[in-house]
Amino acid sequence: MATRRLLPFKDMGGCSITGIMDESGRRFAGDTIIRSIRNMHERSNGLGGGFAAYGIYPERDEQYAMHLMFDTHQAKRDTEALLDQRATVHLAEPIPTRAHPAISGEPILHRYFVNIEADRGRPHLGEDDLVVELHMQINAEVEDAFVFSAGKNMGCFKGVGYPEDIGEFFRLEEYDAYIWIAHGRFPTNTTGWWGGAHPFSLLDWAIVHNGEISSYGINKRYLRNFGYECTLQTDTEVIAYMFDLLMRKHGLPLELACSAMAPPFWNEIERMDEVEQAQARAIRAVYGGALLNGPFAVVVGSTGRMIGFSDRTKLRPQVCARSGDRLYISSEEAAIRTVCPDPDVVWHPEAGEPVLGELQAGVKVN
Amino acid sequence: MKRIRICEEHCIGCGLCEVHCVVQHSRSRNIIRAFREERDGIVPGVKVERDGHLSFALQCRHCEDAPCIEACMTGAMHRDPETGAVLCDTERCVGCWMCIMACPAGAVQRGASGKVASKCDLCIGEDVPVCVANCPNEALVLEDDGDD
Amino acid sequence: MPEWLTQAEFVIERDPERCIQCKVCVRQCANEVHRFDAELGEVFSDSDKCVGCHRCVSLCPTNALSVRQVELDFRSNANWTPQAIRNIYKQAEQGGVLLTGMGNPEPLPVYWDRMLLNASQVTNPSIDPLREPMELLTYLGAKPTRLKYEGGDEPRLETELGPQLELQVPVMFSTMSYGSISYNASLALARAASEVGTYANTGEGGLHAGIRPFAKNMIVQVASGRFGVDADYLNAAAAVEIKIGQGAKPGIGGHLPGEKVTAEISATRMIPLGTDAISPAPHHDIYSIEDLRQLIYAIKETTRYRKPVGVKIAAVHHIAAIASGAVRAGADFVAIDGYRGGTGAAPTMIRNNVGIPIEFALAAVDARLREEGIRQDASLVVAGSFRCAADVVKAIALGADACYIGTGALVAMGCHLCQKCYTGRCNWGIATQDPYLTRRLNPNIAVRRLVNLLESWRHEIKEIMGGMGINAVESLRGNRDHLRGIGLTDRELNALGIQMAGE
């Protein structure tokens, strides 16, 4: 596994993505998202499926839920040693699964609820930074260990197989979440690897992605400037890191973060008013390395919000719908209608235009 | 009408305009044959004048109020109604050289026979006169002033 | 003593069947190779004086002339090449330093040719640049690491972006001074840059009054001779470049002989008429990096921080550290000139043997600046023999923001690379001040050809990017994933930071 991980290939393929959020914060079980993603079975090829769910650990919402996979017991021991050294582990337990006829070869799946104390030698680093560092360290340094996710009150569940089978394997109907995102994978050139399935996650960011980032080579180098090591086989991780960089570290509002990643074309910028134009030019000039080129549509989850957006020419499909408090973002309208037959509104967002789902005012989930 | 503008500052004095003028007005229109067999019978309608580093290729200016036409006693020198070019009808020319006397540019010559006048005809039948087309430095530029 | 050991390098063949004795060749050769014998009525040629510039061949209306290199005039010897022998004869006869012009012609590896580009297949649609946007707009200049916004419903940009050069195509015309090239050539470069929306560089030739109208598309250079430099000059241009070194002659100054310092050049360079224009090897006020910083900030003060100030350095050993120093000294862009970069005149030994390939220099500098987290503090411009659009794409993928083309631009204007620029007798009217020769370059034609060249490259770059599925140049820049090496050793691949073809 370690050698495979070092392979710099990025994942290429067409895929299915879907995401459902209840903006009232009302949580709902995972069978809905499974039905939605199952509807797009044909878009994946059984080499990967996965989910991220928000609001699933309300009783431990001050702790980072680290979902990990290990190919070997040694890896688990090494990781736990590292965890003991760097963090306070409040709870360690296997991630519940059920035997499933379509799923085999699963790795050791374990979750840890942790906190990290401030590093006195590096007072400028907050707990989030330390968690990211730990996440990167495990992925980069511990052989055969891999972090699925490490965010508060959320978690990623993924593996090799069709997404609906993975969902059943992870017994997702037993979790309640206010955001569910899911992914069915159709990789064209990598063999299945559990860590390689979507979503990709950093802190509470989780991303499902349909497409290919042709700017991956420079995005990766750009992120490295800011301490993000892209060690995975897929380009999806750069999106996760990019969101983290732009929104968490640089504090850009969502619109601007998205306009860095999928900026308007220069000829559109030329038509803007002076202030807007200066802003757009500055973003493109400064954040050129963050521009995500190539065809993609993503659904991004983070605490309290779900974002859908696509590349600036919208070379991958994305359709949205609303029904009451619920926001649906999916590759296909059918995947929405199968769980919500009669939505209030269905629309196709513009290329590069972010679609945002947010918890209603006053709703607290953490 | 079409006019050839002479861009003095771009003339490199190579003389290719003269060469191609001779070819164009030869019977064979083959450069080798034109120079081997017909050269003595053709006076090019363009002439490169040189003085130190200065040079320019001069051909009939096809003046608006052409003094050669005014001076021509036979009517041989005339303006082509279609192209506006000043042409010499050698059938009617008697070689009185009134045109040579009148042309302020010195752009009318005695033809090779010494009997009739010879001058630039703007390359009848060509879209672009050959001196213009073959000038390697665009020192001759064809312009259309719109007037007829 | 007659130079009897020096042999003709070229042989001129005149086809008697085709020659029409039109004397065009006689008039066009400034080296007086062709001569018309009025008595015999025939043109004769003297191969000894031929420099192989092909002016006569190009203009001969009957294709009666051919000029060929003399191949076997010495007993063959793989070590003692004809050039090596000739050089020794020349030095034995004349003494002195061997001089030459243009870039390094030696058969050293061209690494661009050992890198191949990627294209999309199936999973990622390639893009047709004729139907869809394909963006090459490039900003050169220091950029902040991040933008700060004032919050609120309508976020307002707080960070002010420093001065930037806006390039419609990531290719600029390299430093070529008025003096080393003719006024017409300088003018053509400036006009073409302004037409295309890129920049031309004055070199240290000053800014001629006739070129000033195009100054907003000019980068003015401040070199060790400080020719033509005053506050007006600095403020007239779009950007200022401090020249530390030149790829063709790192560590060497420049020398424009007095006879080339015409009235116009004297006025433009602000030096006395007819005096030698000598650029010292170093700037005598820059003996270390902190001195460079002082000069950079002196220029920034003079230009009220409204112009990007760059530093041009030759690609030499430790280039990454040097470039990093320049960036830290405040350069808004760093121009690196590789060892194949051109020149109007350089000692042959220096040109052919000093410096390193731009490919390695670029790879090292880009990586180093990223490692140090200062890549966005300066743009990287690379120079040193970009021959085609693919070279440019490869350079950008390797990490450059833009390329400088010098030789390519001259070739577009007609240069035949005879390498005799230093003689001042350029038959193509480019590297000369002789009024008889300079008129051979009609700036209107030269502008058209330069614009055509950049437009073609622009189209080709777009095609290549479209093939990769990239529609903005910022996604190509530094994207080494799109490069693969062939015939390179592991060390070379690592140095370039690319993988091997097939990986």
Add this chain to the structure above:
Amino acid sequence: MTKTKYLIIGNSVAAVAAVSGIRQVDADGDITLISRETQHTYSRPLITYLLGGKVGEEQMAYRPADWYEKSGVNTMLGTEVTHVDPEAHTVDTAGGQTIGYEKLLIAVGGTPIVPRDVQGADAEGVFTFTTMDDADAIANYIEEREVRSAIVVGGGLIGLKSVEALIELGISTTVVELADRMLSATFDETASTLAQRRLARAGVEVRTSTTVAELLSENGRVVGAKLTDGETLPCELLIFAIGVLPATGIVQGSGIDSDRGIIVDDGMRTSAEDVYAAGDVAQARALLCGTNRCIAIFPNAYRQGIVAGRNMAGAEAQWEGGLVMNSVTIVDLPTISVGVTEALGEGYEELSQLNEVALSYRKLVLHEGRIVGAVFVGDIDRAGIITGLIRERIDVSEIRDVLMSDDFGLISLPAAYRERVLSGTVNRR
């Protein structure tokens, strides 16, 4: 009474040019052209070529056969105008017709001079030579009488052209010239000498400083001439070529001012309203001296015709002044003379270059830094450049040194003037 908008009397170059001038401004106003001669407009200078057989009758036409029609001109050929009444705006013809006009142009040319005091001038075989009818008459006489010898009285241009025609016909010819040399009006002495030498080579005898005192005839036909120096020359044909006088007779009694010719201003207007004159009959301002003179040369007639025509049609056109210039080929020896051919006194300067063997000669006359005249014999190719410098009164003091050089050309001229010439607008009027 017929009426016409434009009435033109005359059918030669000035008349034709006037039609062009009118039509440049007024595309349809009716034009009537009256001529005493019956022929379609023909080129008068070509008559010597016609006589010499160098051109045929069909080549005599100055304008194509359909020219009158295409130009919208009603012609009344073979009609003589006897009286002009400017008050009434009418003219009377010999046939008793009265024609009304709005604008009238008199372009009737000149009348050849026949010395009245020469006895026997009415003999058969004595001709003047200015019209096509003259050419026909002379040709017929030569043929009928098998003429072998002739005398041409007058060594001027018409005389010379007549001699050339007679040489072509194999007739042995003697020229009798009152002045001490031929072409004294147009050439300087050197050029005259060269011309005379060329004629001598062709077998023409030239007698200078003498003229005919009396014509001898037998059976009413001329057989010789007695010269004022006492000698008698035999001949079978004699042509008087001693000049023409403006045919001002047409305005006698009309009140229109005339001197040697009909006096006109720079718009070719005569003293009478709506009456214009142009060509050999007109006496207009001369370029170099500024006074009104009759300069009976072809290009002037054309130019005056254009000016008159444009003004008649209501446009503004200005006569730029007449300049004497002649191009004549003397038995294959081309010559051109322009303006003042000899220094007229102090302040004049002559530059010249002579090659007696090649019969080549160039001379410029300068006055106050400008060229005022030139003579070219043999090498005439760039003569027009000099004509231009004279006409445009260009200061040549800066380029004085190159004026006579072999490669003198436009490139030698001051840049500003050269630019005007190259732009083709130097003649724009």
